[in-house]
Amino acid sequence: MDAAHIGRRIAYWRDQRGLTQADLGRLMGQSRRWVQDLEGGQRQTDPRLSVLQRAAHALRIPLERLVADTPPPTPATTLPADVAALIDSLYAPSPSGRAVPVDALHRRIAFCCQAWEACHYTAAARELPSVLADAHHTASTSPAAAVLLSRAYQLTASLLFKYGNDARTPAVLAADRALAAAQQSGDPVAIGAASRRVARGLMHQQRYSAAAEYATASAETLRPALEISGAPGLSTLGMLYLVAAVAVTGDGRSPRTVAEATDKLTAAGEVADQQGEQSADYTSFGPTNVALHKVDVALRLDDAWSAVESSADITPGALGALGRERRARHLVTTARARALTRDRGAATRDLLDAERLAPEEVRRASVVRLVAELMELVPTPDVELTGLARRCGLPA
Structure with missing residues (x-):
């Protein structure tokens, strides 16, 4: 077997799995440098079968995928036109909107949120540029308007995170703007909801420990205000703990990460028991969503x-x-x-x-x-x- 060929195959599948060399090293019980040498064909001139079996297991692929001549076909990853236009709008020199009544802006944002919840992502993306432009011009009129600007950016961030690396940078930008608008409003629910998107952005940048720490700190800091804010506050609090639980898994499976993820899920479960299934702000938060996250966390922990x-x-x-x-x-x-x-x-x-x-x-x-x-x-x-x-x- 050609060591350089095998190394390129391992690097290809590692990239497909979204793993860094350090991530793969942890899964195989080796160092990042060891993986770097393996992918460069420098670890051994004729890779041992045991090494290939461990790599295939870590990458969750059949062994034959590492010795195939060509990679499997993958689809083009072009963004939908409406999503690309939404990204372009984030970089416009100045929003071209106008100040509008707060109740009218609320209805338009609610429509976008409902489209999102129904998985009509392109429909939401189509409306958001004009909504964001008008929300910018309206935000200075009242704290309630600033909350709506934050919600529009929160939805923009969540939508763009759906499209992975192709939209990661503008998604992080939208999350940061959501937090700035929320802080302008002073509303703890808006600040907590925007903080959740910021934590997601850190995860998409593979800064998992920072994401978990940020989400947990936001939850603990805002908890007194969120607990007296009814279902919206409790949903926001619970979702911060759930994001922290998912973020912890980014460091790979270990006794520490299993324990920390379990602690975050337990904290979210306690909030869910306090709230019940009465979710708010399109979070679907409640005991069932906590149960769904337990499934997701178990999978992420291999x-x-x-x-x-x-x-x-x-x-x-x-x-x-x-x-x-x-x-x-x-x-x-x-x-x-x-x-x-x-x-x-x-x-x-x-x-x-x-x-x-x-x-x-x-x-x-x-x-x-x-x-x-x-x-x-x-x-x-x-x-x-x-x-x-x-x-x-x-x-x-």
Whole structure:
């Protein structure tokens, strides 16, 4: 076997998994320099089978993927036109909007939030540039208007985070602007909600420890004010703990990260018990959402079997009460877990269910890569999987 060829294959799949060399080193029990040498073909002239097996296991791919001549086909990752236009609007020299009545601005932002929750991402993206422009001109009129500007930027950040690396930088910019507007308003719910997006931005920059610390500190600082703010405040508080739990997993599985993630989930669960299922501000926060995050955290900590088991504890009725965006995102998570536990038929069914709920969620690049992996892993893909692959722009 050609060591340089194998090294390039490992680097390719590491990049597909969104891992740094240090991340892969932790998964394999090695240093970043060791991985760097392995990918450069300098670790050994003829890589041992045991090393390749460990790399394949860490990268969650069949061993033969490391010795194949060509990488599997991947779809083009061009952004939808409306999303690209939204990004462009963030860099406009000055917003061209006008001051509008606060109640009219509230209705327009509510429409965008409802489009988001229904997974009509491009519809929300189409409206947001004009909403942001008008919100900028209205924000100085009252604290309530500044809250609306923050909410518009929060939604912009959440939407752009959906599109991964292609939209990461403008998403982080939107999150920072959301926090600035929230601080201008002085509203603790707005500050907490914007802080959650800032923490997400840190995660997308692979600054996981900073994200967990920031989300936790925001929750603890704002907690007294949020606890007396009703469902919106409790939903915001609980979501900060959930974001912290997810952020902790970015450092890889270890006794410390498992314990810290469990602590954050427990804190979120206590807030959910205090609030009940009465979510607010399109967060879907409540006991069911905490249960969904337990599934996600288990998967991120490389425990796909526990993720599948935890998902079985969530009743269809509880899941069905959540918004489409949250339900579809959970189905994608369970599909990933089932693929890792080799239940690929169930993984396909989850993705098809997610597509029926939210086609735009399944067309995102990270989900399309999962479909491509299933096409590689299933010896004889059935008509449902090949049809899904075609709809995702993959050859089938």
